[in-house]
Amino acid sequence: xxxxxxxxxxxxxxxxxxxxxxxxxxxxxxxxxxxxxxxxxxxxxxxxxxxxxxxxxxxxxxxxxxxxxxxxxxxxxxxxxxxxxxxxxxxxxxxxxxxxxxxxxxxxxxxxxxxxxxxxxxxxxxxxxxxxxxxxxxxxxxxxxxxxxxxxxxxxxxxxxxxxx
Numbered sequence: 345x346x347x348x349x350x351x352x353x354x355x356x357x358x359x360x361x362x363x364x365x366x367x368x369x370x371x372x373x374x375x376x377x378x379x380x381x382x383x384x385x386x387x388x389x390x391x392x393x394x395x396x397x398x399x400x401x402x403x404x405x406x407x408x409x410x411x412x413x414x415x416x417x418x419x420x421x422x423x424x425x426x427x428x429x430x431x432x433x434x435x436x437x438x439x440x441x442x443x444x445x446x447x448x449x450x451x452x453x454x455x456x457x458x459x460x461x462x463x464x465x466x467x468x469x470x471x472x473x474x475x476x477x478x479x480x481x482x483x484x485x486x487x488x489x490x491x492x493x494x495x496x497x498x499x500x501x502x503x504x505x506x507x508x509x
Contacts, residue, residue, distance in 0.1 A: 350390040362458035369408040377404040383451030427493035432485040440480035
């Protein structure tokens with residue numbers, strides 16, 4: 345998929361819901377680096393995705409994505425294990441603005457509410473998803489390819505993303 349791809353309605357709806365978001369890259373030695381994201385937003389034109397990470401947890405990942413300009417993010421819905429992976433480039437980093445802080449607050453609240461019925465206690469879920477505005481960074485990238493990652497025979501299949509579904 346080319347860097348001008350546009351995320352479909354269905355993909356945008358999925359990645360902006362109460363999903364667990366794991367972000368990955370690698371360094372020069374091909375050693376992986378990972379971090380959790382605490383929310384996601386898709387640009388109005390769907391040409392950029394922004395992930396919100398805890399700077400204090402994501403040091404190696406942030407270094408790797410900025411140096412090597414490669415990122416992969418997996419979005420997994422805990423209730424069903426439905427998952428998508430999005431790979432991209434043209435990575436940029438900034439402090440989270442007020443919009444980003446609001447995205448994180450909404451995502452954290454939805455995620456906590458979504459895992460409680462699965463048997464996770466509220467205090468555990470809130471501690472797991474705790475992030476402060478001062479420690480929040482926005483990691484933005486251009487999506488290049490979307491993969492089905494739900495366990496099963498379709499896992500790893502590239503999806504034909506192109507705007508409205």
